[in-house]
Amino acid sequence: MYTTSVNCRCARIEDQGARKPTDTAIVEIERMRDEDLLVLVAQRHESALGMIYDRYGRLIYSIALRITGDRQTAEEVVQDVFQSVWQTAGSYHPELGAASTWLLSITRHRAIDATRSKRERARTREYPLDQIRPVAEDTLVEREVERRVLRDEVRSALDTLPSNQRQAIELAYYGGLTRAEIADTLGEPLGTVKTRLRLGLLKLRDLLQAFGE
């Protein structure tokens, strides 16, 4: 049972003083799965929330910046996301998907909401995906390697898409636009936009599945 195994791990952390963790407890937290960290966050372990920030803070900030196009708004989105995690980690349910998916989904929706509420959509800046900045060393090498492999796979897959398909997908996913709005934005027929989204995402799916095999 999921909860039982997590509780066993948490008990070890508790023994060592979870709210003011010792070095041993910190190492233990570093090795935990994201889902286990959320259980600790629900029990008000700030160190677990800090570990989630260390793992995802940069990605969450990058998504927020990509969607809002504004550093200050992106920072506010990050703060909003972590407040939400702190307040609602107890209701996270592993059956609904991976913790990372949950975190990134919250981020995307919060960022789109923030952009809409500030009416800054028209000023959204493009951050080309090929602007790669070196990634700092992470304490858990395997985790970082895994993320880099995934990043490279997704980038390779996106690079194979015709630019108009990629553009349509990014306007939908990061811009929060409907198909009709994308058609208006690009000055293209609605049918063309539908086709681009379909062909683009299906090709991505096939490529990513092939990478995974």
Added chain:
Amino acid sequence: MTAPPDDVLDLLTAYVLGALEPAEVSQVHQLLEQQPELQRTLTELRATAQRLPYALADHEPPADLRRRALEHAVGRSQPIRSVASSAMVRWRWLALTFGGIAAVAVVVVLVTLVQLVDTRVELSRTAADLAAARAVQQQVVAIATEAQVMARLSGGSGRGVVLSAPAGATLLIANLPPQQPDRVYQLWRIVGDEAPISAATFTVDAHGYGFVTIAGDQRPPPGATLAVTDEPAPGSPGPTTPILIVGQLNST
């Protein structure tokens, strides 16, 4: 497995990217009910869309954002802007203050006039809210006296009960926090390891009470898990926020 036709794939791809109009979202929900085999394609497409952010260029957040985010999260501070942006805001405030003083005087006069009108409007709204709440309560009482409890949903944000009504309908009655007008509550059914499927969306009244009828063909099977999340209207392809209340249907 035969690939779904293009028009269906058009809908599914746009669905997972959040690019559908409200009426089209309902169309997808109906399609998924009528053709459960589409769930597999939908799950694959959703997984693909969820990987998109990993391709983004890394942008290093400000060094103090970690501290600010964590302190704000645990309630030790209000949202704090970075030092640079705070300074800019202070300058803007100075510039705006002098112009603002004159504007405030005009606004005070206007507000006083508007308040008189607003009070009347507010009174009629309150009366309408009370009438609506009474109507809901009367319906709930009528149902509850004859219905059978199929599941209880609970969580930190509220509670709910799923009832099997005499006419064969399945009802969810919930008490959850009132939402913004652009949000809805969404009921998900989860069977085994399958992805959550939307069963219904609903809103609550000003007192937090709401109910929704689950159509016979969308009725969750015995033992299914039911969960409610807060979603942007008119509903989401998959849950995007934490579960507020959750429960399991009786196995019989």
